[in-house]
Amino acid sequence: MSTNEALLRVEDLRVAFPSEDGIVHAVDGITYQVHPGKTLGIVGESGSGKTVSSLTTLGLTRLQGAHISGRILFEGKDLVTLPDDELRTIRGNDIAMVFQDPLSSLHPLYKVGKQLIEAVRAHRDVSKDQARKRAVELLGLVGIPDPGGRVDQYPHEFSGGMRQRVMIAMALANEPKLLIADEPTTALDVTVQAQILALMERLQHELGMAIVIITHDLGVVAEMADDIAVMYAGRIVETASVDRIFASPEHPYTWGLLRSIPTLDRPRDEDLIPIPGTPPSLINPPSGCHFHPRCPYAQPEHARIDPALEQVPGAPGHFAACLLEPDVRRRLWAELRSGQTPQEAVADVGLPEAAA
Amino acid sequence: MSAGEGDTRTSPFGEEAPVPSAAPAAQTGIVSSGNGSGGPLVRVRQLVKHFPLTRGIIIQHKIGAVRAVDGISFDIERGETLGLVGETGCGKSTTARLIMRLLEATSGEIDFEGKDITRLKGAALKAVRREVQMIFQDPYSSLNPRKTIGSIIGEPFAIHGMLPDRGERKQAVQKLMESVGLNPEHYNRYPHEFSGGQRQRIGVARALALNPKLLIADEPVSALDVSIQAQVLNLLRDLQRRLGLTVVFIAHDLSVVRHMCDRVAVMYLGKVVEIGPGDALYDFPRHPYTAALLAAVPVADPTRRGEERRPLGGDVPSPANPPSACRFHTRCPKAQPLCSEQEPLLEDKDSGTMVACHFPLTRDELAGMGVRSAR
Numbered sequence: 001m002s003t004n005e006a007l008l009r010v011e012d013l014r015v016a017f018p019s020e021d022g023i024v025h026a027v028d029g030i031t032y033q034v035h036p037g038k039t040l041g042i043v044g045e046s047g048s049g050k051t052v053s054s055l056t057t058l059g060l061t062r063l064q065g066a067h068i069s070g071r072i073l074f075e076g077k078d079l080v081t082l083p084d085d086e087l088r089t090i091r092g093n094d095i096a097m098v099f100q101d102p103l104s105s106l107h108p109l110y111k112v113g114k115q116l117i118e119a120v121r122a123h124r125d126v127s128k129d130q131a132r133k134r135a136v137e138l139l140g141l142v143g144i145p146d147p148g149g150r151v152d153q154y155p156h157e158f159s160g161g162m163r164q165r166v167m168i169a170m171a172l173a174n175e176p177k178l179l180i181a182d183e184p185t186t187a188l189d190v191t192v193q194a195q196i197l198a199l200m201e202r203l204q205h206e207l208g209m210a211i212v213i214i215t216h217d218l219g220v221v222a223e224m225a226d227d228i229a230v231m232y233a234g235r236i237v238e239t240a241s242v243d244r245i246f247a248s249p250e251h252p253y254t255w256g257l258l259r260s261i262p263t264l265d266r267p268r269d270e271d272l273i274p275i276p277g278t279p280p281s282l283i284n285p286p287s288g289c290h291f292h293p294r295c296p297y298a299q300p301e302h303a304r305i306d307p308a309l310e311q312v313p314g315a316p317g318h319f320a321a322c323l324l325e326p327d328v329r330r331r332l333w334a335e336l337r338s339g340q341t342p343q344e345a346v347a348d349v350g351l352p353e354a355a356a
Numbered sequence: 357m358s359a360g361e362g363d364t365r366t367s368p369f370g371e372e373a374p375v376p377s378a379a380p381a382a383q384t385g386i387v388s389s390g391n392g393s394g395g396p397l398v399r400v401r402q403l404v405k406h407f408p409l410t411r412g413i414i415i416q417h418k419i420g421a422v423r424a425v426d427g428i429s430f431d432i433e434r435g436e437t438l439g440l441v442g443e444t445g446c447g448k449s450t451t452a453r454l455i456m457r458l459l460e461a462t463s464g465e466i467d468f469e470g471k472d473i474t475r476l477k478g479a480a481l482k483a484v485r486r487e488v489q490m491i492f493q494d495p496y497s498s499l500n501p502r503k504t505i506g507s508i509i510g511e512p513f514a515i516h517g518m519l520p521d522r523g524e525r526k527q528a529v530q531k532l533m534e535s536v537g538l539n540p541e542h543y544n545r546y547p548h549e550f551s552g553g554q555r556q557r558i559g560v561a562r563a564l565a566l567n568p569k570l571l572i573a574d575e576p577v578s579a580l581d582v583s584i585q586a587q588v589l590n591l592l593r594d595l596q597r598r599l600g601l602t603v604v605f606i607a608h609d610l611s612v613v614r615h616m617c618d619r620v621a622v623m624y625l626g627k628v629v630e631i632g633p634g635d636a637l638y639d640f641p642r643h644p645y646t647a648a649l650l651a652a653v654p655v656a657d658p659t660r661r662g663e664e665r666r667p668l669g670g671d672v673p674s675p676a677n678p679p680s681a682c683r684f685h686t687r688c689p690k691a692q693p694l695c696s697e698q699e700p701l702l703e704d705k706d707s708g709t710m711v712a713c714h715f716p717l718t719r720d721e722l723a724g725m726g727v728r729s730a731r
Binding site for chain 1 (some may be wrong): 610648
């Protein structure tokens with residue numbers, strides 16, 4: 001993966017919002033790339049900055065008085081400084097977005113077809129008839145039965161899964177090069193989620209677009225993503241290929257996520273190991289490593305030193321922002337993987353007791 | 357039990373609570389069981405709840421009904437955790453609200469400790485309600501923002517006229533707070549000062565205040581962040597074991613249900629299609645719908661990505677106009693003409709679960725479906 005072929009390059013992006021209580025550092029210096037035809041999964045909890053970073057890519061945080069710095073390079077253009085009217089020709093055309101809640105993303109008073117036609121005509125100089133034909137074609141593409149009839153129905157006549165299909169159809173209207181999907185299946189049932197994920201994968205193959213999928217569900221990224229970025233408190237704390245994130249994760253927060261969710265293929269009575277504490281405030285983030293107050297392996301100096309995202313030795317493409325020594329991390333993960341609790345792992349590895 | 361007895365067991369945490377065996381999964385009689393100690397805690401028989409659909413504003417006339425729950429029968433054994441799973445609109449929350457008596461059943465019967473509570477009113481109903489408590493999904497909207505934590509958790513005492521002495525009540529509330537992992541010194545704080553996970557703990561403490569026999573948890577973690585979910589799940593499991601609580605656990609997340617529940621009932625369009633011990637149901641699901649649900653769960657293991665999975669097609673039909681006979685036949689890969697003519701009944705098919713299916717899955721068929729929990 002050489003950097004010059006990336007479709008989207010985000011470099012040291014920072015987004016801060018003023019609020020009554022102080023400045024919210026929603027995104028605090030993140031860097032990532034998306035390659036053509038590939039899928040990047042951004043994983044994190046609410047408040048980790050994953051949504052704000054993608055909204056900023058589309059220029060959607062501009063109106064909220066946000067302080068934005070850094071660069072977002074899309075095909076050589078910097079989207080941070082691009083004028084609004086030029087950005088508008090990219091948004092919905094080259095870069096499209098699918099949101100979490102398909103009910104509130106569709107206008108309830110307009111027919112689905114009219115909304116699709118609007119999306120097509122916003123970027124293409126075509127007649128209404130041609131746009132309508134395209135709308136029917138799009139509904140067919142996303143697997144809606146009887147698209148010719150459905151195009152004249154209202155959103156309330158569609159089920160949740162069908163509405164999300166309509167949203168995807170709308171996003172695809174102009175064959176974007178990049179699709180940003182923000183929790184596209186969170187509001188849906190598992191069977192419908194499986195349908196939507198399969199649909200997105202099929203369309204990616206057919207249209208060759210890149211996807212950024214934002215989710216809190218590790219299962220979803222395990223199935224969809226080529227690369228994963230784990231976000232915590234406005235920063236990327238670990239990024240690697242999907243196989244490496246699940247086989248040899250390096251950051252204690254990633255370990256915590258992997259060990260705290262029940263899965264279908266692990267022993268039923270295995271205890272879950274929760275991450276202690278709660279996500280930090282973005283107005284006054286903890287000093288040093290932002291994760292240190294919740295980290296079972298934190299050492300006293302971790303409260304002072306701010307870790308940089310550094311390459312894991314011997315693993316190109318794998319970066320982690322952790323102050324523990326790489327071989328200590330490796331031994332800790334080996335212990336955790338064999339079913340030890342963090343406390344047992346700390347004792348076995350011979351790490352001094354955590355200060356937190 | 358009668359209301360007068362309650363004062364002796366105001367705090368569930370002082371004394372040793374009897375903990376019945378965690379898995380009362382006698383293979384025979386999974387639906388109707390006669391499992392010692394006075395039978396099951398709750399017995400649900402042919403329970404039906406139809407919500408009328410009406411037309412007209414002043415003169416309303418009924419034009420149909422949403423058949424949210426349509427004739428379900430199951431038992432809840434003492435000390436077990438029963439999971440209710442299914443997609444949106446399958447009737448799982450309606451079932452919980454019927455057991456809570458927050459909704460009136462259209463027909464059918466709910467027995468609590470051998471007594472029919474389906475049509476209780478007034479003081480008798482209040483006495484039963486003390487024994488059945490609920491934890492809600494959304495910890496933000498289920499706590500009154502204008503009340504302190506102390507008065508929220510102490511509210512059940514006030515409603516039932518228990519512990520009128522302020523000092524005693526405060527003591528009981530602080531003990532409850534401690535038992536769910538909250539700092540008792542935060543007694544006078546307001547809900548907005550707590551995070552989502554802590555608020556859910558407040559909801560749990562409130563539900564436990566009256567030492568209920570049955571706890572109904574309706575999607576207790578789905579509104580919480582991933583890193584917080586495990587905290588609340590561990591708390592619930594710990595309390596269930598320590599207090600010998602009987603729990604009905606409602607969730608759409610099948611991995612969470614597998615982790616938490618001794619037995620699981622799978623619902624589809626107002627019917628129970630499969631019920632049985634968690635191990636049996638997850639290892640060898642017999643109903644094609646159960647298997648399809650399990651196959652749809654994304655698994656956090658990219659090495660198993662290539663495995664074949666066939667997502668279930670289509671959408672759940674409308675509960676106002678459900679398909680005839682077996683309600684799943686419109687989406688079922690194994691459907692035969694019989695399935696649209698004759699309704700299958702819950703039967704034991706010799707694999708540990710009760711299944712309502714004419715043509716239950718075989719091991720060979722299951723192998724090709726990509727069910728990650730199957731052995």
